[in-house]
Amino acid sequence: MTNHSETTGPFENGDITAGVPFSGPITPDTPIALRTSAELADALPYLLGYRPEDSMVLVSLLDRGNFGGRARLGIPAGDEDWPAAARQIARGLVLGARRRGTRPERIVAYVCQEPRPGESGRDVMLRLAPLAQLLRTECGGLDVPVIEALCVSDNRFWSYVCPVESCCPPEGTPMGMPGTSAMAAAATYAGIQVRGSLRELRARMQPWETSAALEQEVALDAAGMALVPRILDEASRTEVAGETLDLAGRIIRRFAEAAPVSGIHPADVRDDALLGHDEAAALILGLQDRTTRDRAAAWMEGDEAAPALRLWRALARRCVGPYREHAAAPLTLAGWVAWSTGDELEAREALAMALGADPEYLFAQLLHRACDEGLDPESIRRCLRQERRGRPLEEGLPSKRPKIPEQKSGSPLSPGTLLGALEAPEADPAAPTRRKRRPRSTGPSGTGPTGTGPSGTGPCADRPQARSRRPTRSRPSTGDRACRSEEHG
Structure with a gap:
């Protein structure tokens, strides 16, 4: 999902896309299991194909733990808009998946934002905690539980779900070095590249x-x-x-x-x-x-x-x-x-x-x-x-x-x-159109491989595992104007 524009409002014009389960393991016999919060935090850029900024992200898990659809929405600047934004992204992901004949079993939620001047990553985590809770509530209302909710900020991550300090300390856990995880290796093997940020x-x-x-x-x-x-x-x-x-x-x-x-x-x-x-x-x-x-x-x-x-x-x-x-x-x-x-x-x-x-x-x-x-x-x-x-x-x-x-x-x-x-209702064709404004007189102007694996150890290890297959390249899916006129094509 992407917002239409940062200038048209925080979320009203956003559209959400549901993804497709990844096809095939990295090798016929070696799916990769993501068991811990650290592995899920590390997987996010590979699931989306870029590093999200100033974003809330939902990733669905299908039966047997395979990753399904992903949805991203910009975090509204005003917290009064958070409830509507959380409802939009949750409904878009879950109901969109159901329309396509898949049923998300569980969801992993992320909120990602860099610190403002004078803030620390922990301050961001505390400030966004109500938004993470709204995401959990909205998904739960659609009968899809959020099994993990993570905040990623200042190259650290925090879990809103894990209460064990030895596993998820209050100061956050440093993110691993880029490209060193099993997920990174799987993505490299599959030819997947993380292309930086949306900015x-x-x-x-x-x-x-x-x-x-x-x-x-x-x-x-x-x-x-x-x-x-x-x-x-x-x-x-x-x-x-x-x-x-x-x-x-x-x-x-x-x-x-x-x-x-x-x-x-x-x-x-x-x-x-x-x-x-x-x-x-x-x-x-x-x-x-x-x-x-x-x-x-x-x-x-x-x-x-x-x-x-x-x-x-x-x-x-x-x-x-x-x-x-x-x-x-x-x-x-x-x-x-x-x-x-x-x-x-x-x-x-x-x-x-x-x-x-x-x-x-x-x-x-x-x-x-x-x-x-x-x-x-x-x-x-x-x-x-x-x-x-x-x-x-x-x-x-x-x-x-x-x-x-x-x-x-x-x-x-x-x-x-x-x-x-595009299998949509027919619209009236239009001749070349003029724009609303005339020219000036001087001129016109995922991929987480998740597979089933041993449950592992540690306080977070007994949570349901997210398993995916090898990351694969995105499959392609499916105005106007002549310098300004009353009708737009």
């Missing part, structure tokens, strides 16, 4: 706040003056769409041919250097047309997916200043490509950020809901492949301007067709 993931798609942002804003102003009238004019809209897709194809090729660099930040800096301000501005404005954006979504698989995802991230970083709302289009494309290629974590975050930029962006709404409900993206891919056949977007890298017809009701990528592909 680091979001930073790859957040607008620049450097001196270069002003230059990009100037380029967006100039592009807006030149392109917006053409996009809003039916006679020239098709020509602008062709120019946008042709430019995007050339830059995707440029990204694909660039020499690789190591490290996430250096890679993003390299991509930023490969993309000119004027090019970025033309693409950002051109993608505000829904038909153009839908055509661009066809770069979704094979060798073209990775450089396309890099381009959409780079464009999201260029939506600076008053153009931040324009990021909904590239962020939605980034979320779609990530989901299409099996990266559900980045997909959810990118789509949540798109909805933070524009809560009414329909394409992002549909994809976010479908991803969270565990649908298969192949239904969307089929629509895009059908649209792509017979058009000059060969290999995803156009050599000439494609001609894009007006989008009509029943066309492969209309909102109604997307809704049908």
